[in-house]
Amino acid sequence: MAVLMSESITIKGVRDGLLIILPNDGDFASVYTLLQTEIEQKHQFLMGSRIILQCKKRPLTEFQLHSILTLFAKHELSLHTVLGERMETRDAARALGLGTRLAGSSTDLDGNVIRERKTAVTTLPPEANSLLLRETFRSGRSVRHDGHIIIIGDVNPGAEITAGGNVIVWGRLRGLVHAGAYGDETAVICALDLNPTQLRIADKIAIPPQENGRKPTPEQAAIRNGQIIAEAW
Amino acid sequence: MSAKVITVTSGKGGVGKTTLTANLSAALAGLGHKVTAIDADIGLRNLDVVMGLENRIVYDLVDVIEGRCRLRQAMIKDKRKTDLYLIPAAQTRDKMAVSPSDMILVCDQLREVMDYIIIDSPAGIERGFQNAIAPADQALVITNPEISAVRDADRIIGLIESEEKGPAQLIVNRLKPKMVARGDMLSVDDILEVLAVDLVGVIPEDESILISTNQGLPVTMAAVDGTIAGQAFNNIARRLSGEDVPFLDLTPKTSVIDRVRDWLNGK
Numbered sequence: 001m002a003v004l005m006s007e008s009i010t011i012k013g014v015r016d017g018l019l020i021i022l023p024n025d026g027d028f029a030s031v032y033t034l035l036q037t038e039i040e041q042k043h044q045f046l047m048g049s050r051i052i053l054q055c056k057k058r059p060l061t062e063f064q065l066h067s068i069l070t071l072f073a074k075h076e077l078s079l080h081t082v083l084g085e086r087m088e089t090r091d092a093a094r095a096l097g098l099g100t101r102l103a104g105s106s107t108d109l110d111g112n113v114i115r116e117r118k119t120a121v122t123t124l125p126p127e128a129n130s131l132l133l134r135e136t137f138r139s140g141r142s143v144r145h146d147g148h149i150i151i152i153g154d155v156n157p158g159a160e161i162t163a164g165g166n167v168i169v170w171g172r173l174r175g176l177v178h179a180g181a182y183g184d185e186t187a188v189i190c191a192l193d194l195n196p197t198q199l200r201i202a203d204k205i206a207i208p209p210q211e212n213g214r215k216p217t218p219e220q221a222a223i224r225n226g227q228i229i230a231e232a233w
Numbered sequence: 234m235s236a237k238v239i240t241v242t243s244g245k246g247g248v249g250k251t252t253l254t255a256n257l258s259a260a261l262a263g264l265g266h267k268v269t270a271i272d273a274d275i276g277l278r279n280l281d282v283v284m285g286l287e288n289r290i291v292y293d294l295v296d297v298i299e300g301r302c303r304l305r306q307a308m309i310k311d312k313r314k315t316d317l318y319l320i321p322a323a324q325t326r327d328k329m330a331v332s333p334s335d336m337i338l339v340c341d342q343l344r345e346v347m348d349y350i351i352i353d354s355p356a357g358i359e360r361g362f363q364n365a366i367a368p369a370d371q372a373l374v375i376t377n378p379e380i381s382a383v384r385d386a387d388r389i390i391g392l393i394e395s396e397e398k399g400p401a402q403l404i405v406n407r408l409k410p411k412m413v414a415r416g417d418m419l420s421v422d423d424i425l426e427v428l429a430v431d432l433v434g435v436i437p438e439d440e441s442i443l444i445s446t447n448q449g450l451p452v453t454m455a456a457v458d459g460t461i462a463g464q465a466f467n468n469i470a471r472r473l474s475g476e477d478v479p480f481l482d483l484t485p486k487t488s489v490i491d492r493v494r495d496w497l498n499g500k
Contacts (some may be wrong), residue, residue: 063327140276142325158324197288207288
């Protein structure tokens with residue numbers, strides 16, 4: 001097993017691929033530069049690897065994670081999973097379609113227990129795999145999850161929610177929701193006020209009619225006879 | 234066919250880039266040209282809302298660049314005009330998702346099939362502006378008759394020249410002829426004296442613009458072309474397509490009633 005140490009970035013070979021551990025201190029720019037030098041130096045060794053990125057306590061935004069992703073892609077590394085203790089890091093990883101935990105392990109590769117967010121129930125079996133989020137999704141936020149997504153809060157125009165299963169919004173849904181993203185036509189979308197910019201279920205797309213003076217009522221959208229229909233919930 | 238790529242920019246935010254892009258695109262399409270509007274403001278998109286096409290977005294510019302869809306799939310056809318399309322920006326990403334060379338590639342594909350490509354630039358002089366200006370054949374700088382907007386326009390004109398996309402052409406937006414007449418607002422001549430570039434249009438302040446942007450219906454698209462701003466936009470479109478159109482007469486009306494009203498209002 002190769003263990004390569006640099007000033008502050010650690011690279012280890014592990015069962016699931018190569019583990020890159022980012023240091024806890026230093027700003028993003030300096031960590032990025034370190035990472036870049038490290039990858040460029042060890043390009044031959046790293047090329048083609050599956051990477052697991054351990055961010056520990058470091059918060060990474062979607063933008064920062066995306067720039068790391070681009071850096072990796074340039075060197076033919078595929079980032080597979082992002083581990084971290086910070087909720088924003090994991091949100092960012094999910095938004096970019098990356099995994100946030102390793103299969104069947106409740107500890108990270110340093111032997112530390114991964115502290116799951118209290119609201120994020122991701123330890124259930126796959127068929128009951130749900131993500132519970134208690135926040136308001138404003139324009140520009142996006143969440144992607146393989147199972148069901150339950151949101152306690154509003155989804156504003158410009159926010160995007162993508163789920164493999166069903167989506168429930170306990171609040172106003174005014175943005176874009178895609179349920180059954182992997183082709184499940186039985187998926188449904190429910191909201192206390194269903195007034196989205198656009199709805200997608202499996203490969204169907206619906207644009208709700210503009211109604212003036214509508215009263216918010218709980219509704220559920222589902223595919224009926226090949227069309228997305230909203231009905232009272 | 235080879236389209237002309239026109240980038241609308243300003244440096245300062247809120248002076249009317251998106252409104253100009255939407256109305257100019259609709260006006261050019263109204264003249265029978267094939268037009269595609271591109272929103273280059275990744276992460277803060279607005280052009281789709283102003284054009285009333287927000288709810289029809291499936292794929293966006295970043296999807297095209299990252300290969301998740303074909304260019305044609307990201308082009309939303311505006312059903313109210315024969316040949317008007319919008320390529321929306323991505324909202325959940327940021328400027329770094331697009332590079333200047335990506336923009337050149339996308340525009341080069343469109344050049345084959347379009348007459349005009351109008352790019353809505355984000356505010357600022359950083360990456361978003363670089364992306365928007367990279368494929369441009371022509372740059373339109375829009376400004377308001379106020380010192381800060383003119384400063385920023387001056388800066389952006391310099392940048393356009395250093396990118397060798399000049400000379401920039403100027404549009405003055407939200408002019409209030411009455412305030413100019415009283416000497417309370419910069420006149421078009423004052424602005425031209427500072428910026429020293431060609432003027433292609435003056436758009437007077439017009440409430441109908443706010444109504445139309447909220448409705449997602451550009452004034453140049455409305456069935457009855459009654460608004461003064463709509464006329465100004467249409468004139469810009471005609472000037473850009475080579476016609477020689479005189480500027481609108483915006484000198485304030487000085488009827489007796491107006492003068493009495495002004496006097497009563499203490500002006």
